[in-house]
Amino acid sequence: MNSIASQNPLRTFFMALIFFSLCGLSHSEAAPLGNAPTGKAGSTSYLQAKWDPIHFKPTIDQAKDEDCLACHKEVLEHSVRTASPAGVKAADTLAWYQTLDTYQGEQDSFHRRHLVTGYAKQVMDLKCTTCHQGNDPREETLGSSADGPTAAVQRKQVDPMICAQCHGKHNTQVMGLPPGDWRETGAAFQNNCLLCHAAIRTSRHQVNFLKADAIETAGKENPDVCFGCHGGRAWYRVNYPYPRHPWPGSGPQTPDWAKDRPTASEARFLTGMKDGKAADPVKTGKP
Ligand code: HEC
Numbered sequence: 001m002n003s004i005a006s007q008n009p010l011r012t013f014f015m016a017l018i019f020f021s022l023c024g025l026s027h028s029e030a031a032p033l034g035n036a037p038t039g040k041a042g043s044t045s046y047l048q049a050k051w052d053p054i055h056f057k058p059t060i061d062q063a064k065d066e067d068c069l070a071c072h073k074e075v076l077e078h079s080v081r082t083a084s085p086a087g088v089k090a091a092d093t094l095a096w097y098q099t100l101d102t103y104q105g106e107q108d109s110f111h112r113r114h115l116v117t118g119y120a121k122q123v124m125d126l127k128c129t130t131c132h133q134g135n136d137p138r139e140e141t142l143g144s145s146a147d148g149p150t151a152a153v154q155r156k157q158v159d160p161m162i163c164a165q166c167h168g169k170h171n172t173q174v175m176g177l178p179p180g181d182w183r184e185t186g187a188a189f190q191n192n193c194l195l196c197h198a199a200i201r202t203s204r205h206q207v208n209f210l211k212a213d214a215i216e217t218a219g220k221e222n223p224d225v226c227f228g229c230h231g232g233r234a235w236y237r238v239n240y241p242y243p244r245h246p247w248p249g250s251g252p253q254t255p256d257w258a259k260d261r262p263t264a265s266e267a268r269f270l271t272g273m274k275d276g277k278a279a280d281p282v283k284t285g286k287p
């Protein structure tokens, strides 16, 4: 047949296309990003930007959101589809996590829901670096070389344990609550976490990515506030092993299940906190 003959010009065309796009690629790699904003280190090319020290320890620990957004402002500009590829309109559907009373407005992107939308700003103060602890394009698989990172999480940009703090299961067992979903069992407790938590584990949320006072205020008005971060949007089937801070009245005994628990939040979440333990200079490294 004439298929070979008709393929040849096509092939030549594709070879040319690949050749020219490769030229284009190396050209854009060498050339500055035009008037695109640059990061702290002043990276001007794509490759330089990708390997900018800001993606690595220790520089990333000093990075402010503005520094990251200078190059990545698109993460706050992405928007979700108004309809699924099959034609189901987003406005006509509700995902299970959208049924909490605290969910406001139309469906929005992941980054926006954690950083800029109303409820996020009301109760949280997440930064890029709360979740992103570095991005090493060389090592997305841990342990693949002798000096590769061991603290990284396999093929993940973010350690999922960060997420589990607010998206884990409601730990009914340690609370002595009946097993099962709080949506069903909660009625026996007036759907009110504060029935117990006005007095139990009251030293809570003193970390730099939460607004502790705003959470208590909101929690008094709407029980979905507390449940939301402690079981109501559980993407994970695990209970997050929270640090167990002593609280007024906690007494000297530690229950068996809490023997291995830390008694203070992770040090990097205390930086910049003003009161209580958070101001401990040993923890924050600041006077
Ligand atoms: C100088 C510009 C610049 C700055 C500043 C910068 N980045 Fe990047 N970042 C890049 C480039 C370029 C890439 C590579 C993108 C690619 O290859 O898709 C990248 C990749 C990433 C990736 C991986 C994306 C992927 O799809 O694999 C993450 C996550 C990331 N950066 C987060 C951050 C965070 C967090 C900060 C602030 C601490 C930051 N970046 C600061 C330019 C920058």
Ligand code: HEC
Binding pocket: 065, 068, 069, 072, 075, 111, 114, 115, 126, 127, 128, 129, 130, 131, 132, 155, 156, 157, 158
């Ligand atoms: C609540 C945690 C969280 C916060 C806060 C956060 N990110 Fe991300 N980010 C993620 C996760 C999870 C992914 C997807 C990672 C993956 O695919 O492995 C991601 C992906 C990205 C990517 C890859 C491109 C994309 O859109 O998927 C970039 C770039 C990025 N984040 C930058 C930022 C910047 C800049 C900030 C601060 C303005 C930020 N992130 C704040 C969790 C977070």
Ligand code: HEC
Binding pocket: 097, 102, 103, 104, 107, 108, 109, 110, 113, 114, 117, 119, 120, 124, 126, 131, 158, 160, 162, 163, 164, 165, 166, 167, 209, 210, 228, 229, 233, 235
């Ligand atoms: C400090 C608490 C906190 C952390 C940490 C956190 N989330 Fe969330 N997440 C929330 C809250 C609160 C909402 C609900 C926002 C709302 O109702 O507006 C939410 C909403 C979501 C949604 C629904 C977004 C939408 O479009 O409606 C997803 C998906 C999600 N989180 C995944 C994650 C993942 C994955 C991580 C880890 C990378 C993470 N979250 C880390 C508190 C957190």
Ligand code: HEC
Binding pocket: 170, 171, 174, 175, 176, 177, 182, 189, 192, 193, 194, 195, 196, 197, 200, 201, 226, 227, 230, 239, 240, 241, 242, 243, 244, 255, 258
């Ligand atoms: C019947 C009383 C009671 C109710 C109702 C209750 N809790 Fe608890 N909760 C407890 C007790 C008891 C503990 C464990 C105290 C300790 O550390 O010794 C606890 C522990 C916790 C912990 C820490 C778990 C850990 O592993 O360290 C969280 C988070 C929590 N409760 C959130 C909630 C939320 C949110 C609600 C409502 C949805 C709620 N609780 C309802 C009694 C209760």
Ligand code: HEC
Binding pocket: 123, 124, 165, 166, 193, 194, 197, 200, 201, 202, 203, 204, 205, 206, 207, 210, 215, 216, 219, 220, 225, 226, 227, 228, 229, 230, 242, 243, 244, 245, 246, 264, 265, 266, 269
């Ligand atoms: C925006 C998400 C969010 C909301 C809303 C929220 N929590 Fe938490 N809660 C967390 C995170 C994250 C931690 C762990 C912080 C840390 O590392 O100290 C935590 C820790 C706790 C703990 C463990 C305390 C300890 O010993 O450190 C208790 C108890 C608790 N929350 C109860 C509640 C109650 C009650 C409410 C409602 C008034 C509530 N939470 C609302 C995210 C949330």
